[in-house]
Amino acid sequence: MAQDKGGIREATLRVLRAVPPLALITAWLLPGFVHLLLGKRFHAALFLICVVVFFVVGDIASDFYGVSSHYHFYAFVAQLCAGVPVLVHLAVCGQPSSDIFVGRISPYYDAGVIYMMVAGLLNVAAVADALERLYRRTQDGDGD
Numbered sequence: 001m002a003q004d005k006g007g008i009r010e011a012t013l014r015v016l017r018a019v020p021p022l023a024l025i026t027a028w029l030l031p032g033f034v035h036l037l038l039g040k041r042f043h044a045a046l047f048l049i050c051v052v053v054f055f056v057v058g059d060i061a062s063d064f065y066g067v068s069s070h071y072h073f074y075a076f077v078a079q080l081c082a083g084v085p086v087l088v089h090l091a092v093c094g095q096p097s098s099d100i101f102v103g104r105i106s107p108y109y110d111a112g113v114i115y116m117m118v119a120g121l122l123n124v125a126a127v128a129d130a131l132e133r134l135y136r137r138t139q140d141g142d143g144d
Contacts, residue, residue, distance in 0.1 A: 009037055012037055013037055013038070013134070016034065016037070016134060017134060017135065020131075020135075023130075023131060023134055024127065024131065027126070027127040027130040027131060028081070028083050028123065028127050029083045029084055029087075030083065030084060031047045031048050031051040031052070031082075031083055031084075031123050031126050032044035032045065032046070032047040032048035032051075032126065034130035034131075034133075034134060035047060035126070035129075035130055035133070038130070038133055038134065040133070043129070047122070047123070047126040047129075050119075050122055051082055051083070051085065051119050051122055051123045051126065052085055052119075054115050054116070054118050054119035054122065055079075055082050055085040055086065055089075055115070055116050055119035055120075056085070057112075057115050058111075058112040058113065058114070058115025058116035058117075058118075058119065059089060059112065059116060060112070061106065061108040061109070061111050061112030061115060062106060062108070062109045062111075062112025062113055062116070063104075063105075063106045063109065063112075064089070064093045065093075065096040065100055065105075065106075065109070066079075066109065066112045066113040066116055067079055067086060067089050067090060067093070067095065067116065068095050068096055069095065070095065071096070072113065075113050075114075075116075075117050078116075078117040078120045078121055079113075079116045079117055079119070079120045080120060081120030081121060081123050081124050082116065082119045082120040082123050083123055085119065086116070086120070
């Protein structure tokens with residue numbers, strides 16, 4: 001059974017190496033997943049936990065109103081880089097309307113938006129690292 005799991009992992013890695021756009025989308029949507037496939041469990045856990053925790057803490061701090069393409073477009077673009085967490089937020093909470101912001105803003109709203117932006121930008125770093133490790137030439141000799 002363990003050999004079967006290794007075979008599935010290797011087959012998935014071959015597909016991801018053969019189709020770079022699929023590798024990019026997979027690494028973006030699922031923070032840490034490509035690292036896990038590559039056998040880098042620590043990196044996978046680190047990126048997954050950091051991206052998700054930063055996004056959730058930011059979402060709670062902004063009272064679930066911090067993801068908005070209408071009110072802060074550039075922050076929204078950075079948040080979108082977080083992958084699945086922002087897509088789940090948009091599916092569950094949607095985007096806030098203008099009446100939400102009248103007299104009801106959390107004192108931590110800005111900090112929450114920044115935390116969610118950091119989650120997205122951290123995922124960009126995770127994607128870059130995952131793709132570099134996925135396509136790294138074996139003659140580098142560092143074994144990492």
